[in-house]
Amino acid sequence: MELKKLKTVLNSQQRQWVGNGFFVHGIVRPTKDLQKHISPFLLMDYASPKKFTSTEKPRGVGMHPHRGFETVTLSYQGEVEHRDSSGGGGVIKPGDVQWMTAGRGIVHDEFHSHNFSQQGGQFEMVQLWVNLPKKEKMTAPKYQGYSKKQIPNLILGQSGNLRLIAGKYKDQHGPFFTFTPINMYDLSTRQEEEVSFRFKNGSNTLLLIRRGSLSWEKATYDKKNVLVFEQEGEIINLKLSRDFEGLILNGEPINEPVVAHGPFVMNTQVEISQAIADYQAGKMGQL
Numbered sequence: 001m002e003l004k005k006l007k008t009v010l011n012s013q014q015r016q017w018v019g020n021g022f023f024v025h026g027i028v029r030p031t032k033d034l035q036k037h038i039s040p041f042l043l044m045d046y047a048s049p050k051k052f053t054s055t056e057k058p059r060g061v062g063m064h065p066h067r068g069f070e071t072v073t074l075s076y077q078g079e080v081e082h083r084d085s086s087g088g089g090g091v092i093k094p095g096d097v098q099w100m101t102a103g104r105g106i107v108h109d110e111f112h113s114h115n116f117s118q119q120g121g122q123f124e125m126v127q128l129w130v131n132l133p134k135k136e137k138m139t140a141p142k143y144q145g146y147s148k149k150q151i152p153n154l155i156l157g158q159s160g161n162l163r164l165i166a167g168k169y170k171d172q173h174g175p176f177f178t179f180t181p182i183n184m185y186d187l188s189t190r191q192e193e194e195v196s197f198r199f200k201n202g203s204n205t206l207l208l209i210r211r212g213s214l215s216w217e218k219a220t221y222d223k224k225n226v227l228v229f230e231q232e233g234e235i236i237n238l239k240l241s242r243d244f245e246g247l248i249l250n251g252e253p254i255n256e257p258v259v260a261h262g263p264f265v266m267n268t269q270v271e272i273s274q275a276i277a278d279y280q281a282g283k284m285g286q287l
């Protein structure tokens, strides 16, 4: 079986505010060159650890729409409270994952929870945008939320853990439903570990480093880097440092045109114009 090679390493030292609650490294974006190598993933925003002071008025992002894809929110520190027009909602606490399918259209808001806002403290989160294939872009909105306890926590190497969020690892399955084949693992170690993953030939694989470092051939990569692997090959061997934490995303690429405009991701410009018109006409619902 062939080893996968490293395609590129992405990072973004600069941070930008999303609303007033999320100070993120916009590490992954669906640019023309990159799109093919990250699909079905579109975007990754990493809110690296940041301390927030206590406040009565929760910080976050007010009401906005989405159509044509899914947002996945993983909390590591702090809490996010979410409401959407399909009736989905809840508080995403550390270790919890929320998977929102915008499909034909949703309106939502995303704020720090009341509890976290009042107490203040460290905040760390990842938000992913996952594309939908053409035939599912207008699917009914859907909401999946699983708590830390509901996500299988498996053994990785000698001292590590693998949280199986979606897809398969060995003979186990993650709880989240996905429209296209996706594997999503949260990794952590205590000691140095040499680990190996096997993914389908032709699939795309990304790895975000949140803590610690990993060695790949002669190079070492540390936090806030995303490694993007080649589609060819099946095996990824990694040497992880002690106290490593990272997120692996793997998925079968959706080989369809991507036209992204703000909160909408469709296949054509005409569909984007329709999305804007439908949102303005109130067809994506309200809170």
Ligand code: MN
Pocket: 064, 066, 071, 108, 110
């Ligand atoms: Mn949103």
